[in-house]
Amino acid sequence: MTHRTDSTYSEVRAGMAIDWDVPIQMDDGLILRADVFRPIAPGQYPVLLSYGPYAKGLAFQEGYPSAWQKMVSDHPDVPHGSSNLFQNWEVVDPEKWVPDGYVCVRVDSRGCGRSPGYVDHFSPRETDDYVACIEWAGQQGWSNGKVGLSGVSYFGINQWQVASRQPKHLSAMCIWEGAADWYRDMTHHGGILSTFWDHWYDMQVKTVQYGVGERGPKSPATGAWVCGDVTLSDSELAANRCQFGQDILSHPEDDAYHRERSAQWDKITVPFLSAGNWGGQGLHLRGNSESFMRAASKHKWLEMHGLEHWTHFYTDYGIQIQKRFFAHFLKGEANGWDQEPPVRLQVRHPHRFEERTDSSWPLPQTQWTKMYLSAHDQSLSEQPSATQGRLSFQAMGDGLSFVSAPLSHDMELTGPLAAQLKMSSSTADADVFLVLRVLTPDLREVTFAGAIDPHTPVAQGWLRASHRALDAELTRPYRPYHTHTQAQPLTPGQAVTLDVELWPTSIVIPAGHRLALSVRGRDYIYAEKTGLKLSNFKNELLGCGPFLHNDPRDRPHGLFGGETTLHFDADEQPYLLLPVIPRGRSQ
Template identity: 70%
Template sequence: MSNVEPLRSEVRDGMRIDWDVPIVMDDGLVLRADVFRPEAPGRYPVVLTCGPYAKGLSFQEGYPSAWNGMVLEFPEVGAGSTNKYQSWEVVDPEKWVPDGYACVRVDSRGCGRSPGFVDHFSARETQDFFLAIEWAGVQPWSNGKVGLNGISYYGMNQWQVASLQPPHLAAMCIWEGASDWYRDATHHGGILSTMWANWYDMQVKTVQHGLGERGPRSKVHGDTVCGPDTLSDAQLQANRSQFGDDILGHPLDDAWHRERSAVWERIRVPFLSAANWGGQGLHTRGNFEAIARAASSEKWLEAHGLAHWTHFYTDYGVQLQKRFFDHYLKGEANGWRERPKVQLQVRHVDRFVERQEHEWPLARTRWTRYYLHFGDHSLRTEPPAAPATVDYEALGDGLTFMSLPLAHDTEITGPSAARLRLSSSTADADVFLVLRVFTSDLREITFQGALDPHTPVGQGWLRASHRKLDPRFSQPYRPYHPHDALEPLEPGQPVDLDVEVLPTSIVVPAGYRIALSVRGKDYEWQASTGLKLSNLKNELKGCGPFLHNDPRDRPAEIYGGRNTLHCDPADPPFILLPVIPD
């Protein structure tokens, strides 16, 4: 453990800032926090984050492509702040402290200025978060009400710590935070996501505690971002889990995954859950699932588009967050509880239109089946009349079924589900579904997603050996698979697959077409784009970093060969779409 340096406190830019405040854990380890609070003495509500990205690393230095793109498109993000205290995926204290909030940033165990062993989303890390909340709730500058707010990782771990019910936790804003470690994050439909192993290299190892002089220095106070000690590579490796291998080693939804997931019946704190329509792979499903399953009686849903950090920092997002926290942390009677439970940025091909709703999925949804017709690869509302089969390369681009031009503008907003009958020449098969929109001249319409600028309208995945359904949680529009055992295929024998397609929103103009692709690999908008983000390894081709291409998880001898789709007119294949009437 690093030595505990004395607390440093100073006044800068209208704030009292306490740097590297020690928070002692129940095992004696000391986490480090920065506290930004009003100059005037008093007790203030707390907005707290705890995570691995190093509190002293500036957004601009750590994630330059994301920062530069955001402020170029939305200058309001940088306005009204020196931006010296901007950090990745947490609030800007210069925009919160003047409104009477204390902002606390805690480096999680093993990261940034906090020593220890890195083990993401583990019970140990969640207990640390619990203790940090309880510490903040009893400080002399705290009013005893702690709110949690942050993007992605800083949202995901809120679900876990809320399951422990910290007494001083008063409210949460989870901005694009996955809640089910298996289904939302590591295994989509049972298929391994390679994102996490790459993320670990790019965003955690680069700020691990112990990099010391080998790591960055704070642009504000000059100290090393990753602690005072400089460790060897061997020492650093010994202080962290083998995260990618750990995930690979748990291919089913077992106790390891459940330790890192929400316990819905224990989450009772008020919350605002903000999802991204284009966040397939991490930033969509969990926020919608929370609305359906968390025990909280006071819960609100917001859904938006654009890059997943953008609206957290725009005036739109900040004002929404403050109104929520003003009520629950300050006790202001600002009408929050009377507002509709759902706020949607409904997506059009060229804009977003804000709309208030009262439930999710929308009660007025017209659940509409679009059937797959194999003969002409069409997608129609009338079922096929004759038996048929069609096959495709099991690891290839698959097949696309397309509707006729729509007669009128059609809104699709909500979750979807597909029913397929499939056989394979091998003992298993991976199905990748892509919901797509095409113009009248057959150009595909894609959108700026949470990370990728050419994200399709919707995606879903399922490994055929994981096809078993859990009737406790399955809905016609959201099949739920337990992922607790394998049911291998008999080559050539068809089985029924119910595939979850994640929630989406799109108003498809008249004359456009909708389509469903059934693929054997990840969607690609085009073979090469030349587009990258500074914090990602891979080129952005349509799925961002959320790829499923690890050959250890998808060996060709099991997932290669040929897949065949079967049509029985008594139970034909379809996708169930949430059509919203005018």
């Protein structure tokens, strides 16, 4: 049975009632388009809604073939039980949710897919649209009035912004590997520009902008043009979108542009499940743990896992957790979720994961342990070195590494990390890149399958020396919090103290292995060449995935290309602060 009205039509297919290209009118008169997947039986059901730029009609398999092929090859439970015809990048498969009594709504965001308009990602205008879509979904005849938000990455990031508005019908959120602070989590790591968003815009947004029309793909489910029924010229397309990379570059400090695109923690009161990835260094990690610590919600849970950042959203493991959470808050089921421990961790070992639960984050049993950097032999030790001195390196080079003795027993590190350095520069600024590494007894590095890159180190941190000012209220010993509101140039040759945040991690390091801290002047590199690429990223995967800091406009050689010197004084020894979980005390 099919009923058509222009591009909007309804049909019964694959055990679902599907409404294609449903119009949702915004307050400025613009019409956004949504696909709605519903149970066939009449009734009122909870809604799972997503709003984003990746084109609701673009098949996962066509738009992201390398990611899809690896996921279904490694995890056969993902495609099992579904025709996979409606698989879409980073949102739920309706064939696995509609039979459980949910309505799944996918909205093409303004200017993307089949929704016209001006593209301006994460802007207040987008958040206004998202609020309107939530309220629309909560008032439809097939809705029980409870709307849950769901999705990975972009579809998680914008949940924090819209939750800050407290829409009436918003009842629960599952943020799977999102981010929350537009400045610290996403565009400027430690004040250093991340080039990710500029390249992402080229590869994943411009390719599905509304108006690409007949130059773009067709939906395998409907045969409709994924990017709208009109075909615009390149100049017309450019006029309908912001200059995203340039906009970010133009805001080097944490100003109003960044704050209006970031979470407002005191206004987020909706129940949520925040799922992060240990390998998500550079995007999909910090915001997940920060949200658990800072959001005002009384009902909140943190889950942390590994592997590629989209994988567990689709595996049976991830779906079961999501369904228990949403069933409790959207259906009112007494399924025991309210007794679920607040923290669920997939604790990482070199070749496996061990599931464990806990009561809070950071973990209450954490033994905060300082390991000191030595100028004498470049060691890393729990005992401060008596040696004073200085060590220098090229400011945009590979820097120095400090290595521990072989561990006498297994050591678990789970939680946030920090380091304190004393440094000077021959110029008025310097960027510091910290990399926590694990080495085998024969000094080979142990890396991990990251959210994007298959050779990801244990943890990373970044700081621009001129952005060293701390927010005294928000800073914790284990998580320095920098203001990033006013640069403080260095006086060449004069040492300053840097407190550097390293993003959270989890690793059980086997006995005989060593810890190493690299203090670098550029991004971590696992290998100069790997030959590894994903279809949706420009660069070869060399250890940091697409999360690089190599824009010469942000790091001009004249300012950042001098010499960096680490200072080791008797009264101020540089150190690394580790979240050691004692043996026998983990739950």
